Ligand SMILES: Nc1ncnc2c1ncn2[C@@H]1O[C@H](COP(=O)(O)OP(=O)(O)OP(=O)(O)O)[C@@H](O)[C@H]1O
């Protein structure tokens with residue numbers, strides 16, 4: 001039988017053309033080999049998918065994101081983004097961390113314009129896009145506010161708008177809401193799902209929370225420590241859009257138990 005071309009859903013892509021990030025036995029050591037941060041990680045990330053990374057502290061989650069961003073050099077294996085080997089920092093990815101790292105003396109919109117300013121003088125068009133993005137993240141009334149006038153959650157919203165302003169189609173989010181209270185985090189997670197679907201970005205999202213990892217993702221990359229290994233890529237079958245109530249269903253909890261089992265903390 002000949003395989004017919006078909007439209008592939010995010011998270012289930014098997015066609016090479018749909019793979020945005022591919023790792024083949026990626027490894028990273030520090031200190032001349034003394035610390036193995038990541039060992040032999042092989043994975044395919046389909047275009048437009050949302051992949052959560054879970055695993056205990058020190059298992060190499062941030063290391064993997066930094067390798068994909070080209071901020072550090074891998075020690076072994078191959079790693080491609082859009083089919084090209086990563087050999088240094090590149091513009092296909094944007095990163096976001098636990099802390100927003102906004103410039104205190106700049107308004108929200110001026111912070112969002114920063115990535116543009118690195119390349120050129122922002123145009124009126126850049127400016128209106130920045131304002132649009134601030135609206136998208138729910139900060140319509142805070143465009144001209146300074147970071148000190150914003151809550152922690154609002155500052156992370158600005159950081160998300162700034163990330164989208166770069167135009168990167170791959171978002172690397174390293175515990176972006178990890179420093180926020182649970183209520184704020186849950187709200188931002190819902191909005192993040194809506195926003196990445198809207199812009200069609202491929203997203204890698206690091207979290208320590210297994211429920212959160214599953215709720216958001218098409219696939220959960222489960223990592224184990226010493227040395228950091230990719231234990232399993234777990235498919236999350238739930239339809240979108242997803243509502244918070246999903247987390248109360250037996251099917252959801254069964255998947256949480258499965259991931260917990262893999263992590264060995266069940
Ligand atoms: N620049 C570095 N120099 C030396 N060792 C490093 C460096 N960066 C990371 N490591 C080591 O690599 C391992 C993986 O670190 P990494 O930061 O990727 O873990 P993580 O999974 O992100 O942890 P956490 O959940 O605590 O953020 C750890 O043992 C860490 O000490």
Ligand SMILES: [Mg+2]
Pocket residue numbers: 061062063174
């Ligand atoms: Mg980390």
